[in-house]
Amino acid sequence: MFTPSKLAVVALLAVNAWAQPEAQRPASSLKVNFPKDAPVALVAADWGESQQTERGSALVLDLRTALTLRNLAPRPIRGVTLLVVAQAMTPGGKASVSVPGLDVRPGETFPVRIDLRLLRPNAIPGPLVEVELDGVLFEDLSFYGPNRLNSRRLMTAWELEARRDRQYYRQVLETAGAEALRRQMLEILAERPRLDVQVSRGRPTAVAPSGRSVEFACLQLPGAPLELVRGEAVVSGSQAHTPRVEVRNRSARPVRYFEVAWLLRDRFGRDYLAGSIPSTPESPLAPGARGTALQEASLRFSSAGGQPLALEGMSGVLAQVEFADGEIWIPDRSVLEDPRLRRLLPPSAEEQRLAEIYRRQGLAALIEELKKR
Amino acid sequence: MHPRETELALYAGGELSWWRRRRLSGHLRQCESCRAQVESFRDGRAWLRQQDELPPEVNWSRLAAEMRANIRLGLAAGECVGPVRRPQLRWRPAALALPVLLLLLAGWMLQIWHPPVRRPAAVRGPVVTATASGVELRQGGAVLTLLHPHASDVGRFASGEGVRVRYVDAETGMVTISHVYAE
Numbered sequence: 001m002f003t004p005s006k007l008a009v010v011a012l013l014a015v016n017a018w019a020q021p022e023a024q025r026p027a028s029s030l031k032v033n034f035p036k037d038a039p040v041a042l043v044a045a046d047w048g049e050s051q052q053t054e055r056g057s058a059l060v061l062d063l064r065t066a067l068t069l070r071n072l073a074p075r076p077i078r079g080v081t082l083l084v085v086a087q088a089m090t091p092g093g094k095a096s097v098s099v100p101g102l103d104v105r106p107g108e109t110f111p112v113r114i115d116l117r118l119l120r121p122n123a124i125p126g127p128l129v130e131v132e133l134d135g136v137l138f139e140d141l142s143f144y145g146p147n148r149l150n151s152r153r154l155m156t157a158w159e160l161e162a163r164r165d166r167q168y169y170r171q172v173l174e175t176a177g178a179e180a181l182r183r184q185m186l187e188i189l190a191e192r193p194r195l196d197v198q199v200s201r202g203r204p205t206a207v208a209p210s211g212r213s214v215e216f217a218c219l220q221l222p223g224a225p226l227e228l229v230r231g232e233a234v235v236s237g238s239q240a241h242t243p244r245v246e247v248r249n250r251s252a253r254p255v256r257y258f259e260v261a262w263l264l265r266d267r268f269g270r271d272y273l274a275g276s277i278p279s280t281p282e283s284p285l286a287p288g289a290r291g292t293a294l295q296e297a298s299l300r301f302s303s304a305g306g307q308p309l310a311l312e313g314m315s316g317v318l319a320q321v322e323f324a325d326g327e328i329w330i331p332d333r334s335v336l337e338d339p340r341l342r343r344l345l346p347p348s349a350e351e352q353r354l355a356e357i358y359r360r361q362g363l364a365a366l367i368e369e370l371k372k373r
Numbered sequence: 374m375h376p377r378e379t380e381l382a383l384y385a386g387g388e389l390s391w392w393r394r395r396r397l398s399g400h401l402r403q404c405e406s407c408r409a410q411v412e413s414f415r416d417g418r419a420w421l422r423q424q425d426e427l428p429p430e431v432n433w434s435r436l437a438a439e440m441r442a443n444i445r446l447g448l449a450a451g452e453c454v455g456p457v458r459r460p461q462l463r464w465r466p467a468a469l470a471l472p473v474l475l476l477l478l479a480g481w482m483l484q485i486w487h488p489p490v491r492r493p494a495a496v497r498g499p500v501v502t503a504t505a506s507g508v509e510l511r512q513g514g515a516v517l518t519l520l521h522p523h524a525s526d527v528g529r530f531a532s533g534e535g536v537r538v539r540y541v542d543a544e545t546g547m548v549t550i551s552h553v554y555a556e
Binding site: 064084086094095096097098099100101102111113115116117118119120121149192194195196197198199200201262273274275276278295297299346349350352353356357360 | 498499500501502503504505507508510514515516517518519520521522523527528529530531532534535536537539541542544545546547548549550551552553554555556
């Protein structure tokens with residue numbers, strides 16, 4: 001017998017089931033678009049827990065995918081960068097996923113995970129996200145790809161850092177033994193102070209930069225092709241606006257691009273690596289000439305706990321230089337052994353990878369890894 | 374908390390709905406005092422049933438004659454008083470149907486009504502934020518977040534064009550660098 005309460009419960013359940021947003025498989029929402037002559041091919045795509053849901057007029061795409069790529073080239077691959085373009089974001093924004101430190105032999109496969117969430121106010125036809133190949137770096141430092149994100153420079157710098165650091169740790173192993181190598185790995189694994197950061201592009205409005213101008217402490221690296229002359233940023237509370245560093249080319253070669261690592265100090269004397277300030281795209285910096293690194297953006301920093309960072313001081317150190325002929329300079333390992341820099345600068349991607357091998361598989365596996373290449 | 378006495382009485386008589394009966398059974402399994410009360414209600418019902426039973430030597434013909442006489446008397450008295458019209462409870466189905474209709478209407482509204490999406494106020498351009506779960510790009514009401522759900526040893530850096538995050542993928546052990554650009 002149906003009582004009123006039973007009828008109401010049944011009706012409520014029916015309405016709820018009807019009103020639930022419909023989840024769909026999002027395979028059609030992502031398009032992997034590699035050129036025909038690409039040196040990597042998509043072998044498989046695992047969609048995992050991906051789903052696409054409509055919430056009112058908004059659309060939420062939760063993409064958890066692992067792409068399996070195969071090296072079709074006759075040379076080992078050292079790094080890959082995939083460009084992720086969301087239709088809702090063009091032309092303003094895009095994203096990339098890079099995997100450096102690879103050693104993928106011809107014919108071998110490797111995974112690249114892409115986990116993303118896209119919320120857009122209304123639905124559009126066609127794929128919501130397109131994944132394209134921005135670049136592949138090979139063992140001989142040759143490069144393939146459209147390089148829309150300057151992947152060639154980035155991946156080459158990472159690969160040079162990897163070679164530098166592998167060479168260094170092999171040397172540590174040979175000269176000081178396995179225990180010294182273990183100590184170095186433990187140092188890498190030690191926690192460093194980390195920042196949360198928010199970046200708003202463009203020149204700040206009249207409201208924003210009511211702060212004070214703070215001068216950079218310029219850290220000079222012996223043997224570096226550029227000298228940091230001066231730098232400054234407008235600081236108000238936990239925000240810094242338009243950081244700017246002036247450099248002088250003291251090498252004999254024209255410089256196409258350079259990057260200055262930007263270090264912050266809070267009012268408690270703690271130092272953090274905030275990021276990097278890139279050079280402005282001008283004509284190559286001739287020997288002896290002065291140039292500028294400038295970031296037209298407002299940056300807000302907070303500690304990992306969410307507390308706004310009270311900025312007190314800043315310093316800069318040259319992080320990377322690209323000469324006009326495409327050759328890339330990175331700081332020498334001996335320079336990085338300076339105790340202050342060692343404490344401030346984060347480990348390189350390769351150091352992070354080696355430390356992870358040590359953490360997961362132990363010292364013997366790490367030593368084997370160092371012997372490989 | 375113990376159930377009310379009326380509920381226990383209904384339970385003893387087997388007059389509770391399935392769901393309430395099931396709930397009460399659970400309680401009774403653990404509560405001796407309530408179980409005793411239910412038993413006493415059951416005993417009472419059994420006693421009443423026994424009292425309802427008539428002795429075997431009843432004179433049925435005499436009983437039927439008395440009943441007919443009483444009915445006739447009642448009908449005659451009723452004709453003197455006139456017909457009594459009881460109000461018909463027609464409002465009850467309507468009252469029952471109303472909440473159901475409201476629920477159906479709410480469901481229909483949820484299906485066809487698309488609430489307006491709240492847009493961030495006065496954002497001049499794209500904003501990139503590194504959060505605990507990933508790097509988020511907000512632009513014109515849309516949000517793109519590159520996530521790192523299986524990441525350890527996460528480092529976040531402001532790059533020239535946005536925010537770069539470097540981490541170790543816990544599943545593959547590979548270092549992965551996510552970069553979200555705002556141009």
